[in-house]
Amino acid sequence: MKKEKTIETINPTTGKSLHHYSYMSDEAVKKAISKCHKAFETWKEISPKDRAKIILSIGKELIKSKEELAQLMTDEMGKTLEQSRQEVDLCVAICNYTAKIGPKELKTEDREMVNDNKGRITYAPIGVVYGIQPWNYPSYQVVRYSIASLMAGNGVLLKHASNVTGSGKLLEQIYQKTDIPDGLFTVLVINHDQSDTVITNKLVRGVTLTGSPDAGKNIGQKASAALKKSVLELGSNDAYLVFEDADINLAVKACVKGRIYNNGETCIAAKRFIVVEKVYDEFRDKFVEAMSNVKTGNPNIKSTQLGPIAREDLRNELHQQVVESVKKGAKIACGGKIPNGNGFFYPATVLENVKPGQPAYEDELFGPVASLIKAKNNKDAMRIANDSRFGLGGGIFSKNEEAAFEIAEKYFDTGMVFINSFGLADPAMPFGGVKESGYGREHGGFGLKEFVNIKSVMYR
Template identity: 60%
Template sequence: MADITTVNPTTGEDIKEYNYMTNDEVNKIVDASHEAFLEWRKKSHEERAKVIKSIGDTLVKYKKELSKLMTEERGKLYDQSLSEVDLCKAICDYTAEKGVTALADDERDIENMKKGIVTYQPIGVIYGMQPWNFPAYQVFRYAIANLMAGNSVLLKHAANVTGSGLLIEKIFHESDLPNDLFRTILIDHDQSEKLIGNDKVRGVTLTGSDGAGKIVGQQAAKVLKKVVLELGSNDAFIVLEDADLDLAVETCTQARLINNGETCVAAKRFIVVDSLYDEFRDRIVEKFSNSKAGDPMDDSSDIGPLARKDLQEKLHEQVEESVKKGATIAVGGQLPEGKSSFYPATILENVSEGQPAYDDELFGPVASLIRAKDQDDAMRIANDSRYGLGGAIFSKDEDKAIRLAREQFDTGMVYINGYGLANPALPFGGVKNSGHGREHGGFGIKEFVNIKGLHVHSN
């Protein structure tokens, strides 16, 4: 019997079977990755940048094949799969363009010393565990930065997107990158913990739930390995009394339903001030009511299925538990029958503390609509969360929104009068139970380097 079977969530039918690698196979891959790193670290930043550019160029050749496979394996809309590949190409181009400068030595004038030099040196094999919701982007986000920094990369992808993980390896291998610098490995959780403990693995990065983050964080801490954790959230999108309501309704709809709602920085809690609440509610309910769930390869579909049947069932349990504790369903909330994993666009009202819809992350097209008395109350509710990844503020007073975002919003990222998944030029990451460490914006490239201080004294 196969260790992994990928399943098409649109049909419920099996796609392909895979087996885990043996411990011996994994150890050989780690050894080869380390040896490749020893050579790669000698390359100049300019040489590495050219190779990174070639990865992006090779990716473009596989754009349709990878996009179709991502849609088949995890149910995301095909046009959103295409956009995801475009984002990965942008990461390659941005890193190739900016990485040389970001990694350049920093010389400092220091009293009683000829000079000081801060240099950023690679450390070795970086092991990444990535989720299924963005099968390509999650990989490129950490892999490209670390390769540019001079490290080598191992990928343990989510089991349900195993095919995507292997195709991404093929893309890397068809570029100018030496093969052993990027490997996709098929292993179970016990093998993963052993890998974290391998002396040749120097850094660990995980994107996943806060529960998974606690486990991996502890495993890495036991062997004194640095770890970057990009975890879940229940991001608040705040609509203030001076907001452009048309913009807020349109953006909140998109920000909740994009990627079938399976996005760590999706709009999960709509926090609306009292003066706009009723109008916002009526308009957002209409938007959700008109959202069509269907075949993700069909252009007319607004949302596809959730990635797996168990995720559909868990989401529905969270909705039912919230209703049991006082929430009401404004639209949606019905569990479809059949083998597929669809879930309707859903809005919950009367959401309050103690309900999953208030306290937890609902990973799917379900939004929590919360009434706030005023601006101060909205900010209080937004920060009343164990998470702190992203969020948004809608206000025509841009200066006020920036001030609130900078000084009061306890998250790693804030969108003002808009929404976007990620931008290679700005840092990505969170605080509190949403993890620690940063990717993108020149920060991810320095997460797994030895920031080395050279003290140069006069002869």
């Protein structure tokens, strides 16, 4: 098999080529890692308070480059331009929040020991952190791990998904406009084989991946084989429960947004909609009508709600999951057909009669396809929600918020739960999952301590 020498990015709205990027040589990769480590040796000596100032400056540079970065993300992966702008705003919020809490979270802690001695706990940076990131949030995914790692005092390497290489390179330029040491944040334009050598490089001390469960198993095994800490944020098929006492109109509005936001290509998107039979028909009719009316088209147009799938192969895979689900008994309530014309578009789709054994029930459908499932009652709905190998997020719609909170806390086997809303990431709240959705947490201060040496210093 001939080894590709360049990456070609393609606009999913038009299907036309955007740019070509040359892969780095093996020697260039080694030099980049060494340079990042050298920059880390300088960066780790800077106080958290002073690091925070530079983190703030990264946020300011993101604001200056907002329109350029947003347009490039839309061109490379197809999300609406409005949502690309929202993504940049979230990145700025991450910088501001991390700069605010970072010095306090990383502050040395004095502790009384049980043997009457004294102890001190410090959070020391470990070195170079390698991030392998996906295409669905070209900026946010990068900023999420890199800003936490930089605040902690580490160096950062990035291997971005090939179809958003331009976004990764632009972020590198934005970071470089600040006072961070040269090479501290470095984008590696490399293939999978080269990526494996980065993981085993002795200067790399931590590995973080956002991607599919299969990718997580692969990278997790490679990192653990090299005895390196890893954080894995993987896929999911998040369940949103509509209870008997739910506000149906609110639930429909939130569930439609939850399924089509970011073109439905979100790990934490609402994917399975589990509705108790008492309100199933009402929800079903209103939900299908709303999904049928979703405006699909050019993501640069303000009125567009749903842009194209990021790549043609991903659209084909999504459609095959729909076809296979129908073969096994699911019914198409709306959508479900690949449209004619240019670009990699796929309509907002609702599948009914979704049962175990179907891809729509078992797997992650990474696109605007909703799985509608009927439950006998609230308890049965919770059982179905947890009947999944995934455990990232989920939601509950109920007017009894206290009861919903209790169910979320005690019974929802996920890392995140949203009550009467569809939610995305927030810098103040931990982000991550359980089961095949991965391990480790980002945001909320927790991400700052994933790649540090929590060191005990004891004295009399």
